[in-house]
Amino acid sequence: MxxxxxxDRATPGAAATTAPGVPxxxxxxxxxxxxxxxxxxxxxxxxxxxxxxxxAGTPALMLLAWVLGGVLSLVxxxxxxxxxxxxxxxxxxxxxxxxxxxxxxxxxxAWARSMVICTGSIALLGFILGDYLTRLFSLGxxxxxxxxxxxxxxxxxINIVGLRSxxxxxxxxxxxxxxxxxxxxxxxxxxxATHPTPAAASNDTAxxxxxxxxxxxxxxxxxxxxxxxxxxVRGGARAVVRTLVMSIGIITLAYLLFVGGVLHGxxxxxxxxxxxxxxxxxxxxxxxxxxxxxxxxVAIAALTSMNSTMIVGARSNYSxxxxxxxxxxxxxxxxxxxxxxxxxxxxxxxxxxxxxxxALEKDGFSTMVEFTAPVFWFFFMLSGIALLVLxxxxxxxxxxxxxxxxxxxxxxxxxxxxxxxxxxxxxARSQNAGYVALAVMISGAVVLLALRLKRxxxx
Numbered sequence: 001m002x003x004x005x006x007x008d009r010a011t012p013g014a015a016a017t018t019a020p021g022v023p024x025x026x027x028x029x030x031x032x033x034x035x036x037x038x039x040x041x042x043x044x045x046x047x048x049x050x051x052x053x054x055x056a057g058t059p060a061l062m063l064l065a066w067v068l069g070g071v072l073s074l075v076x077x078x079x080x081x082x083x084x085x086x087x088x089x090x091x092x093x094x095x096x097x098x099x100x101x102x103x104x105x106x107x108x109x110a111w112a113r114s115m116v117i118c119t120g121s122i123a124l125l126g127f128i129l130g131d132y133l134t135r136l137f138s139l140g141x142x143x144x145x146x147x148x149x150x151x152x153x154x155x156x157x158i159n160i161v162g163l164r165s166x167x168x169x170x171x172x173x174x175x176x177x178x179x180x181x182x183x184x185x186x187x188x189x190x191x192x193a194t195h196p197t198p199a200a201a202s203n204d205t206a207x208x209x210x211x212x213x214x215x216x217x218x219x220x221x222x223x224x225x226x227x228x229x230x231x232x233v234r235g236g237a238r239a240v241v242r243t244l245v246m247s248i249g250i251i252t253l254a255y256l257l258f259v260g261g262v263l264h265g266x267x268x269x270x271x272x273x274x275x276x277x278x279x280x281x282x283x284x285x286x287x288x289x290x291x292x293x294x295x296x297x298v299a300i301a302a303l304t305s306m307n308s309t310m311i312v313g314a315r316s317n318y319s320x321x322x323x324x325x326x327x328x329x330x331x332x333x334x335x336x337x338x339x340x341x342x343x344x345x346x347x348x349x350x351x352x353x354x355x356x357x358x359a360l361e362k363d364g365f366s367t368m369v370e371f372t373a374p375v376f377w378f379f380f381m382l383s384g385i386a387l388l389v390l391x392x393x394x395x396x397x398x399x400x401x402x403x404x405x406x407x408x409x410x411x412x413x414x415x416x417x418x419x420x421x422x423x424x425x426x427x428a429r430s431q432n433a434g435y436v437a438l439a440v441m442i443s444g445a446v447v448l449l450a451l452r453l454k455r456x457x458x459x
Contacts, residue, residue: 025234026338029242031167032226032233035308036247038174039222041181041254042305043128043298046278048215049259054272055212059263065209066259069216070252076413077223077244078403079387084230084244085237085401086390091319092227092312093383099394100386103323104448109379110320111444116375118313119347122306123354126151129302132295145359149352155307156348159314163232163338166311173304178254180297184278185257187285188265214423217416218373219255222305223247224380228312232338237400310347317343326451373424375441381417384410 027035049062056062089095094113098106126148134143159166226243233239262277265284274280278298282290318340321330330342387403387410403409 024338025232026163027167027229027232028234029239029246031171032229032239032243033246033250034171034174035167035229035311036223036226036243037250038170038177038304039225039308039312040220040247040251040305041174041177041301042125042222043302044219045181045255045258046184046276046294046298046301048219049262049277050271050274051215052212053263053268055215056209059268061209062212062263062268063256063259065212065216066255067252068213069220070248070255072217072412072416073220073223073252074245074248075409076384076416077248079384079410079413080224080227081241081244081401082399082403083383083387083390084227084240086397086399088230088237088240089319091316092230093224093379094316094319096227096383096386096390097379098323100389101382105382107320107324107448107451108441108444109382110316111447112375112379112441113313113316114320114347115350115440115444117379118309118316119350119354121309122152122313122347122351123148123358125302125306125309126351126355127358129299129306132299132302135295136292142359145355148355148358151303151306152348152351152355155303155310156344158307159310159339159344160341162334162336163311166307166339170304170307170311173300173307177297177301177304178250180300181254181258183297184281184294185261187290188261188263188281191265191281191284210419211423214420217420220251221376222309223251224383225308225312228315241401310344314340314343314347317346324451326454374421377417377421377424381414381421384414384417388414 052065053059053062056065083096084092087095087099091098094106094110097109127144129151130144130147133147139146155166158169223244226240226247230240233243235242262281263271265281266274266277270280271277276294278294279291282294284290286293317330318333321327321343330340330346332340332342334341388407390397391406
């Protein structure tokens with residue numbers, strides 16, 4: 001049966017699931033879980049515990065924030081599990097937004113994901129990788145950016161070879177990444193636990209705890225990317241749910257062990273003032289060699305997250321191209337490779353451009369954070385609302401999994417996203433990168449208008 005690719009006249013997301021040469025179930029639950037865990041457990045866990053400790057004020061509140069972060073992530077995962085099992089697609093959020101709000105909103109999301117969210121995250125992780133590799137061997141003034149660009153080119157090549165090659169590499173990298181996090185945790189547990197008594201917390205406990213949760217949830221962010229491989233996981237709906245729940249479980253356990261280990265090894269007061277908790281713990285336990293070892297661990301974490309983000313990001317380009325004839329050049333899917341090759345190439349080109357942009361700024365890492373966060377949380381919130389919309393708009397759809405305690409859990413998820421959206425806007429509004437992100441979104445609206453005008457003139 002042949003299906004036209006002129007999806008401008010088709011139901012959004014439909015072509016991606018019925019046309020030949022589309023994603024096939026080639027991933028195991030383990031593969032999908034490693035991709036998801038690899039996205040989430042990045043270099044952030046080596047940076048945020050200090051900030052969370054300083055904001056929370058007490059060890060108890062700090063640990064509570066990390067536990068609550070896992071709980072809220074599980075709430076979000078259950079929300080996404082219903083969407084991903086009801087509408088399995090390589091488009092992930094793009095498919096959900098198309099069905100809930102129509103093609104215009106979903107196009108703006110795809111534009112933002114291609115220009116800001118995924119590519120910005122790839123560039124951000126590239127700068128983290130470059131910063132640590134530069135400590136080992138500098139390539140000059142723009143060393144971090146050069147390392148980041150080389151990583152983008154290398155990982156893109158691996159992914160173009162095929163999903164089997166990239167998923168195998170991802171499994172190895174993720175296991176090494178988890179091992180590195182656990183190594184720091186174990187090293188912390190072996191150190192002397194005699195530390196000064198923590199100072200009393202400030203009176204504004206509620207406000208401080210809320211701000212601490214912003215950084216905790218940012219560190220947990222990324223598990224939703226499992227939705228982008230939902231159509232490629234063997235085992236159907238049950239396998240997708242298992243992937244999401246197992247991913248959150250592994251991530252939460254790893255984070256709690258890490259935070260508990262550095263708290264035990266450094267003490268709360270030292271943890272609050274540490275500039276690099278992983279380095280401090282490992283050097284105390286292993287001596288000077290530990291400083292080089294932690295650099296390798298963080299570099300592996302950044303490389304792991306980069307590869308995971310690339311795997312799911314290219315699938316967004318593929319999905320939007322199936323629904324807009326003007327973008328058809330990205331709609332190809334190499335069946336033997338299980339990869340959207342052109343989608344990977346376009347993604348790499350944009351990521352390299354952002355790396356150049358970041359290199360011209362004072363701090364490439366912080367620039368990419370300011371660039372991506374507000375846009376990410378806005379569309380994340382819309383995806384949560386999409387579940388509520390589709391329950392009413394599409395009540396006859398087969399739902400292999402239904403989120404428990406509906407609508408309470410989805411509403412908790414939406415409220416969490418709204419708070420993080422507000423916080424990220426407040427953080428980025430005085431920064432140039434925040435305005436650049438806004439300009440990118442406006443340009444997306446201009447491109448959308450041009451596509452609409454092109455369609456109207458061709459009819």
